[in-house]
Amino acid sequence: MSQLSPSRDLRELPKTQLHLHLTGAMRPATLIELAGRYGVTVPPPLPGAAGTWAAFQDRYDASRAVLRTAADVGRVIAEAASDDAADGCGWLEIQVDPTSYLPVFGSLEAALEAxxxxxxAAPIPVGVLVASSWQRSPAHAVTLARLAARYAGAGVVGFGLSNDERGASVADFTPAFKLAREAGLLAAPHSGFYTPATHVQECVELLGAARIGHGTSAATDPAVVELLASRGVALEICPTSYPPFGVHELSTIPVKTFLAAGVPVAVSTDDPLLFGVGLAGQYEILRDFLGLTDEDLAAVAVGGVQASAAPAEVRTRLVAEVAAWLATGSQ
Incomplete structure (x- = not known):
């Protein structure tokens, strides 16, 4: 029987975090401390009900500017991993565009190695996903794909494209993703945030995406939903990322549509520094606003585990722990 347990502490549900950007993983208190240390002025937080991509990017860029040393970077990752672990996370993947830190570290290699x-050194297992930007050239994406491929097996687990996906041709990025996939890296571009379902489809068919960052627009096209389900392409859903930009209200995020069609859903936080909700809180949104049952939430957690680049032994353990969590709630 399906259960809806509003009082159940969802921090106890074992889970993964597959969509977290390095800068956006920073604790607000750490941002304040580092901004004071380096004399950086940070714009105020995004308004709760509405915002623009430009306002988001301004605050994000200022926050990135406070990461000046390898110790700063290590601190952010350690704190993010600790926060996620407290929310039940057993595997974390953190995204970084090394280009953003090139002026500080002097080379793409040095930035990535930091x-x-x-x-x-993080308190839970962490994989790194190297991401170029939809707003940079396809040639630059090839450069970063080659960099990521050199570190495959040394902590880099995937390759993606972040930032606003509007205005870019998916086909132009095919060479970069071919390089990454040939190195054994998971392909995980952002898509379907502002762009239509066809953009998601092209990312799957042309880039070989195994996961899509966001991808919620796919719900508008049953054929694309079927494509995702048939290929087992997971959607990295980040509930609190959508309302500030008018993409969805919390109650209209199409998680149930995807689950009903057999599309794997992996819930993540995206940029908790900016959106203010941790990993367990994202699951609470699925329960409280979308009415997901314990069985649904367990399916989401397992979907995240299976879509991750975690080692097989970590995936096996986490799936078993999710089953144990579900069984405990049914007693």
């Missing part, structure tokens, strides 16, 4: 060192 992130990898922080990931290796």
């Amino acid at each position: 992130v990898l060192a922080g990931a290796a």
